[in-house]
Amino acid sequence: MIFCVLISFFFLLTLILVFNQKGLFTLSIKNSKKSKILKKILSFNRLTYLYFTILDNSPNIIIAIDKNNKVIFLNSRAEEVFGITKEEILGKNYEIFFQKFGVLERSILMDSLKYKKTFEVENYPIEVKNCVKRFWGKSYPLFGPKGEISGAVLVLWDTKDKQILTRELINQEKFSVVKTIATGTAHEIRNPLTTVKGFIQLLGQEKLNDPESKVFLNTVLQEINRIEKIISELLILGSDKGLKKTFFNLNYLIEKVVENFTPTAYLNNISIVKNLAKELPLFYGDEESLYLAITSILNNAFEALQKDGVIVIETFYEHGSNEIGLRIADNGPGIPEELRSKIFEPFFTTKPEGTGLGLAICYRTIEEHGGEIRVYNNETGGATFEITLPLPLENAHTQNSANCAG
Template sequence: MTSQWPQNQYNKKKYFAEQYVDNSDSAIIAIDIDEIVVIYNQTAEDIMGIPADEVLGKQFCELQERKLGTQDSILLNTLRIGRPYSHVEANIETPLGVMNVMAFTTLVKDKNDNVIGGILSIRDVTGQKQLEEKVVKAEKFSVIGELAAGIAHEVRNPLTSIKGFLQLLAQRFPKTDQVQQYINIMLDEISRINYIISEFLLLARPTVPIKRTTGIHNTLDEIVLLTEGELYIKNIKLIKEYDHNCPTVKVDVEQIKQVFLNLVTNAIAAMPEKGSLTIRTVYDRFENAIRIYFSDTGIGIDHSIIDSIFDPFFTTKEEGTGLGLTVSYRIIENHGGKIEVQSRPGEGTSFIVTIPAYRQ
């Protein structure tokens, strides 16, 4: 039996290079000195969403109209000015969704050191970016948590004394007395401070979820019941789109209610004059998880701040603490899920909560 393995050293090198290009996890696109595409591997097809037979042998500049992304110019620049690029980060739209990529280019030269082409390599670093963001958030929570714990204890002790003396003082005045009203206002404000301190402590020492099996739709309906009065007053239409194939979940119901209530309240606040709030559930069988969408038609979130909305103390509300979404993020994370946001300014916002389904 004759071996198909190349015997010539040049052929071996060519064979290895072809195998690397064909099987690489990176998208590899090469053009010659005339800017014609000569290499376009399978990963490039997957990321770009354009078949190789529509690309190979054609001018690379023509592909800019096909929305190859921001990396096309660096390949042409590499060839035209003779300078390769390294570690160029960008976000590109692909058939698989928005992808974080790292791009590199290199020049191809002949034996006489003449430039004969250029190569672009695009590597998907979406997972790496998500991991980095998760680490940064965890570090933020750790630092803020330590600070919050110290402040909370120092503030709560004198508050307890003040509250006790105010309650004693209230007994010395009749209920109709003006002083009694002032005392009640002070007690209410102390209660509000205590609530904020409780959220501080949740950042410092996240409560271990006391999980029980429940249906996610029952929990959502309870939140809708709590907020239907405010929805009615603001003339906000509620749309429920439940996937009735959703299995049960095993969660701390009170903590999950806190998250859902916070998201619904934020959606209502984003629609000062009528609008619609859609609560939709979807069961992902592949991930065995349930996604809950809270989509409003409100003012939306500006792209310049959308990456900061889960940060501690970040708020756009005059009376907000900036802890609601941070605590919600921490709760969902403690349940092995995730919470994401998508928004278009002037059109609305969607928060997507993913919770693992219960496995018997």
């Protein structure tokens, strides 16, 4: 038996395993025709492996079945989400597989196989680890070389991912509108407003017989100041002036911001706790714009707190990491679930006196620095804003660290 196998092996391939100059195994083929065939087979195998790797590492769930409803492909993302392995499901009936995960009513994958069409569905409910998750799905029929149906494939996206993408597109449109308003009208409003404010300030210096007139003028001035603030924020949000980047220490910047809030914290009996990383690499960015961003988050925290509140500011960095981070947490009431996804949108505010632009500017600033900002509620109460910022290239960082040290 062994002899027959060896003869067949020699007859079909007549190859010899040899080492190349790099010490790797290569195939040496004696017959030129067979060499060409084998090279095509090897090339095909390489492409097959490449396609398989791409599909297997996709961030989306991919499942394929043959014409007999047997699962023939399941990628790593599907294994992760459903908590199963390929060994458990490959070759098994697809219907049994999905009954296990409580798919409601029907499967679009089965529909593609039956009707030979593409199907799409939103909010596709699947029970995963005793929790119903919703997906956006699309299924496609698979055809053989002669046009016959050979199976179907299902691709599932997490609905949250799609919602995040949609929200980002909406935010981009809003930022575009803000930019148009800012560049087209803000200066036109600010100039006459400055004149009006000047005349009202002159009137305020006059001796008015009616005390109510004095109150009235002060109210008008307060509202003008508020309009000026909105215009300034619009101009910042719509500005294309670019970032003025320098190397600076994020801890020192936080110290400067906190110093400005010290009187307010004292008057309202609010404690500001600083847990700043001792060995924080220098950051390369626009110090002024980040100062405003951190100020905006602290403003938000102070407005959410009652007296005797606590704000914790923390910086963090893992040695060897390519980013540094900042967390600002408070022990206030937290942010309702339905509002958390909206707080960075331009003009969104829950405060009667709010402009809805402060956190929008903050979001844009972090984005311009290539960083990320997210907000979440704490288990013990209150909310946390977490910012991560990318560090500069190692050689630039090292050089500037040395310059600063000297």
